[in-house]
Each structure stands twice: as structure tokens, then as C-alpha cells.
Amino acid sequence: MDFLISGITSITPQQIVMYVIGAVLIWLAINKDLEPVLLLPLGFGAILVNLPASGVLNQTLAGIGETNGIIEWLFNVGIEASEAMPLLLFIGIGAMIDFGPLLSNPKLFLFGAAAQFGIFAAIVVACFLGFDLKDAASIGIIGAADGPTSILVSQVLGSNYIGPIAVVAYSYMALVPIIQPMVIKLLTTKKERCIHMEYKPATVSKKAKIIFPIVVTFIAGLVAPMSVSLVGFLMFGNLLRECGVLNNLSDTAQNVLSNLVSLLLGITIAFSMKADTFVNKETLLIMLIGLAAFIFDTAAGVLFAKLMNLFSKEKINPMIGAAGISAFPMAARVVQKMALKEDPSNVLIMQATGTNVSGQIASVVAGGVILNVVASIL
Template identity: 75%
Template structure:
């Protein structure tokens, strides 16, 4: 009885806060369907790692006389140290599944959408500057800024390579804002557009994309990204490898495995593993609130940056672009494309922007991982 009470009595208020946060993440996953494959494991893991003397973390084994007789290894800590800390394997492997899910056809048939993927990364660099002004060192600021990519695995990878002590807060922010795309993006878009601009129609005249082009595309992108931003090779390369599995036509079973079994397994493990960095002593801090706010700024500015760039282009184009397309240049695929289509239909039932938005959206997936590689390359040079 005394042993049971000692566990209860050792709970701190910070751990109670983490139980609440874990419960909120589980609620959002199950009841609101916000990124359930990630938020549910993260929420449950946050509870597990904050139980007193939790067995999912490494613990010293003590005899009845108080003598240390060994160490018990916790499964979540082991997964974190092996799969994220030592090799970054889990977030990188997930890109194979993501690549296998993406159809680059809408982008290849309308190549000008490439530019919106680049334009919609503005928020990353804006947030890096803001985080630096808020007192974070450059590596932590860069890790926070990448939240604006709206790409959870990239955020985890960059923050882990830089050794940021805020990995847990960054991961929660990245995945939370990805889940909140249908709420945040419409507000950001309406902030900088007029009803008339949102009603601009864009006829979709897709060009046929040959199988050869589809196969060469991931190879060429990997080579170019490797030459321009060598640190992005693991990110872009695995993303494009997954896409090559999809497009080659002779590895259907591997492609389907990457899209389903591999992606689901890695997502499950990544979600519960990242909870290791959500321990109360690290997570419950003023810095966590600041990171959540800066992450929101990065996400909003990414969307706004893409929209404003589209409006700038319209000053020189005869056939106007619906500026909402620019916001689809973030990496949250396919959620952002669907949001743009829904907003277009709300303004004008006959306005169909989905395929344009999909082109910009998949461009954003490439741009976000390239941006991550550029940040990994440039930041050490600036220190």
C-alpha cells in the first residue's frame, strides 16, 4: 500500500499538466479527427512518459537495501535514441510512404505551379527571424521556423539534427497546425484577399504527362536538390524514391506496401516515440508557449506569402491566377488543396480550383523538404 501511495504522492503539477495535454491531443484525434494517426499516439505517449518512475523510460534498478543493481531500458526511450536521436531513421523512412502516395501529374502538367511551392516557404524564414529576436539561439530558431513548412517529419528531423531541446514542442506544434489547416488557412487567406479575387476562375487544361517524364522527374529532382542543398538528399531522396516506386510500374506491391503498411507502421512508431521529448520537466515551460505562437506565425505567414506572391504575379499576367492557389504551396497535402477548392466553391459554385491547388500543394511538399535541407546547410555556416 505504501508503495502505491509513493507513486501517487510523487506526481508533480507539471506531470498533471502533461496528462491534460495528452488528453487534449487524444480528444482532438478521436472526436475531431485532427491527424488521428499522429496525435493519438503522441497524446497517449505523453501520458506514459510522465507517469512517476515510468517503465517506458530508462530506470535504475534498486535492491531492497537501496543498492543499485542494474538499469532497465524503457521502450519509448530506446525507440527515440535509436530511431530518431542516433539516425533520424523514423522521420526519413516515412518519406518513402509519403512519396509513394503523391501523384505529381497535376504539377508536371502545369509546371508554373512549382513557383508557389517556393513562395509559400516565406513563413519559415520569417519565423526564424522572429524566434531569434525572441531570444532563441540560431539552431533552435531554425528548428522552430521549419514548423511553417507544415511538414511534421521535416520539423522533427531538422530539430533533432540541430540537437534542439524543444523537439517535443516543435513536433506538437507542427502536427497540430497541420491538423488545423481547415481552420487556419481560410482565415489567413481572407485576411489578404478580396471576394472578387477569390472568385477568379482558372480553366484547367491538363497536358498529358508521359510515363518517361513521371519516371525521370523523381530522379532529376533528387540530383538537383542534392547539388543545390546536399543536406536535403536524405529528405528529398527518400521522398522521390517512394514516388519512383509508384511511377515505375513494375513494383506495384512495393508501392502499395510503402503507401499502406510502411507509412502506417512508421507513423504509429513516430507518434509514440516523439512523446519521449514531451516529459514534463522539458515541455512545461514558457518556451513551449512561445514555440506554439511562433509556429502559428510561421504557418500563417507561409499561407499569406504564397497568396501575396500570386497577387504580385497578377500585376503582369493577362490570365489572372486565383491568389488562393498560392496558399496551397504549403506542404500539408492534400488538406490545403481541399481547403482551397472548398473556399472557391463557397464563393462561386462553378469555380473548380482543385487540380490547380493540387499542383501547388505537391510542389510545396518538395519545397518544404528542400527548405529543410537548405536550413541544415546554411545555419552551421552562419554560427
């Protein structure tokens, strides 16, 4: 009976905070349907790793010796030692993406590039607030609105804040439908949000769709070699989709692989959410910097579209620029939903999707560039 009492009395205030955070994440996943495949295992994992003497963590027991906890083992093998889980998830993401709308309108690449501004702005802010370069760079990548990229970059750089970065990145990904509309409305007029964009798709051959992921991987590898794992796995997944001879593997990557890895990744990354390292002022700062990065990304995309309208005969709906963040396909859906709300006859989904997938490429390339630059400095 004493061991039951000692377990309860050994709970710290910081662990109670983590129980609350875990419960909130679970509530958002179930009640609000916000990225449940990510937030639910993340929230439950946060509770598991913060139970006193939790069996999911490695520990040494009298008379037994050292035992391996399943979550700590998964973290050591699947993330810390190899970054395997985030990379495997990129195969599934790549298999989901149709680059056709982007290839038929290549200028959408510009919006994806513009919407990465928040990454670099956040790095500067983080350095100004006292974070060292490797932590600042890891925090900045939250602006990519891409959870796997955030995890991979922070892990490779050896950041001290992998847990908070992962939670913030995934949380803001889930909150795209809440945050982005507020930023878009602040920067645009109703007239601008009602601009119609006729979709005139150019014919994209099967050969072009097959060559594209190979060429992107080759270029990324030359420009930013450390991005090869990120870009390469994303493009490999897309090649599975487009080659036409591996449909079963493509379907498996899109569904079974992506769901399984997302589930394991969510509960495994919770290892970094232990109360003693998570509940501190730095975590709060990371949340604020991450939010600022996300807002800067959205704003940069919208403002870039408005800038292009000054020189373009065919007007661009500025909301398209907001889809340049990497949160695929949520950002594209948000733009389409807002367009239909302003004008039920306005269909922007194809342009928004093209911009969204360009943001996916831009974010992983930006992650690789950051890894290369920081590695060369350090």
C-alpha cells in the first residue's frame, strides 16, 4: 500500500502542469478534431512520460538491473540515432502530393519561397532573446509549419528543446484554420478576397511528373547537401505516386505508412516532454516565437501576392500567398473556405494547392539550408 501512496506524493507541480498539457492536447484532438493523428498520441505520451517512475522510460531497478522503457527506446532508435521516423513520414507525405497544379503554373513557386520569411525572422528573434545558434535555428524552423522538418532539424543540430519545438510546431499546424484567417483578414480587403483567378492548367506530361522529383532532389543535393534526406524522401514518395507501376506501394505510403509513423512519432516525441525539461520560461518563449514565425510566414505570403498585383495585369487573390506555408493540405483548404465564404462562386482550390505544395518543397529546402549554414558556422 505504501508504494501507492509514495507514487501519489512524489508527483511534482511541474508534472501536474504536463498532465494538464496532455489533457488539452487530447481534448483538441477529440473535441475539436485538430490533427488528431498527431495531437492525441502526443498528449497521451506527455502523460505517460510524466508518471512517477514511469515504466515507459529507462530505469534501474534493484535486483533487476537496467530496464528499457518503450518510449525512450523508440526515441533513441527512431529519432535520436537515425531520424528515421520523421524521414519515413516524408515518404508518405510525398506520395500524397500532386505537383501537377504547381508544374502547370511555376510562378506559384515564388509564393512558397516568400512564405518562408518567418523562419529566418524567428531565428533572429530567438538569438536576440538569448538562445544559442543551434537552438535559435531549431526554433526558427517552426515557421515552416512542418512538424517532421522541425523535429529533424532540432535533432540533427542537437537542440536542447526538441520536445517544446515539436509540440509547438504540431500545435500551430493544427491551429492553421484559426490563426491564418485572422492574419489574412487583417492584411486584405473584402474586394481583394473576392478576386477570381481563372484556372488555366497547362498540360503536364507523365514524363515531366516523373522527372520533376528526380531533378528537385539533384538540385537540392548540390545547393544544400544536408537537405538530401528531407527532400530526397519527400520526392521518393512522390516518385512512387507518379511512376505508375507501384500503385500498391504508393497507396501503402499514403495511408498505412503515414498513419503508422505519425502515431508512433507522436507518442515517441513525448519523451522530450518530461516535466523537468519542459516546464520552464524557455518553453513559453518558444511558443511565442513560434507563433510569431507562423504569423510572419502567412503575412509574407499575402503581402508578396499584393506586391505582385502592382505589376501584374491578371490580378492575384492575395489569400493564395497564405497557402505558401508547408501545412499541407490544411493551408490550401483554409484559403478555399475563405474564398467561398466571401463569394460562393469563387474557386481557388487548385491555385491554393499548387502554392501549398511549393511551400512544402520550400520548407524542407530551407531546413536543409539552415542545417548546412549552422553546421558550417559551428
